[in-house]
Amino acid sequence: MVNYPKGVHHRSQAANTLSSGKKSLKGLTFGRRGMGLEGEINQANEFYLANHLAVVHKKPTPVTIVGVDYPARSAAKITEAYFQQPSTTDYNGVYQGRYIDFDAKETKNKTSFPMKNFHAHQVKHLADVLSQGGIGFVIVKFTVLDESYLYPASKLIRTWQAHDGHGSIKYQDLVANSYAIPDSLSPSLDYLKALDLLLADIH
Numbered sequence: 675m676v677n678y679p680k681g682v683h684h685r686s687q688a689a690n691t692l693s694s695g696k697k698s699l700k701g702l703t704f705g706r707r708g709m710g711l712e713g714e715i716n717q718a719n720e721f722y723l724a725n726h727l728a729v730v731h732k733k734p735t736p737v738t739i740v741g742v743d744y745p746a747r748s749a750a751k752i753t754e755a756y757f758q759q760p761s762t763t764d765y766n767g768v769y770q771g772r773y774i775d776f777d778a779k780e781t782k783n784k785t786s787f788p789m790k791n792f793h794a795h796q797v798k799h800l801a802d803v804l805s806q807g808g809i810g811f812v813i814v815k816f817t818v819l820d821e822s823y824l825y826p827a828s829k830l831i832r833t834w835q836a837h838d839g840h841g842s843i844k845y846q847d848l849v850a851n852s853y854a855i856p857d858s859l860s861p862s863l864d865y866l867k868a869l870d871l872l873l874a875d876i877h
Contacts, residue, residue: 730767786842823852
């Protein structure tokens, strides 16, 4: 067995089911089915909500609609729209009485994660969340390696500031400062297991 930092083991060694006490949680079984990271997170959130584990939702992106066509009476087609403001992070919600706020990022790179995937306003938003006692993080997926990690916002902010938002985070450094999200069947991306480890470390 390969031991990872913070007591995190390689993903293949992790348990594949959620459990509460002695009972395995049933309902909503999901497979990857070639979906992207966002799809996996959305399905995990549905599973968590259905099993009363967490309430997490994708944030809507505010847009201003300025042009609409009506090709038929019962149909409307938006032809022009603008983002009202830069988006912050992708998801927020509540878990075990704690406010959580996070973003989802993926890369095909196998050796590093480009800092350009993060935007200054997103990093600032996560810093604001931490300043209010919230839990902030990023779920990072290396798609070619099929590995996903929960990267704490505190680590991201320090790295961002040290490199002024440029360059890349080396794969080894990201793994060493993250919590591996284990392989799972239901849901396919059980990120709450990694979040539990983060919460245990900050208590």
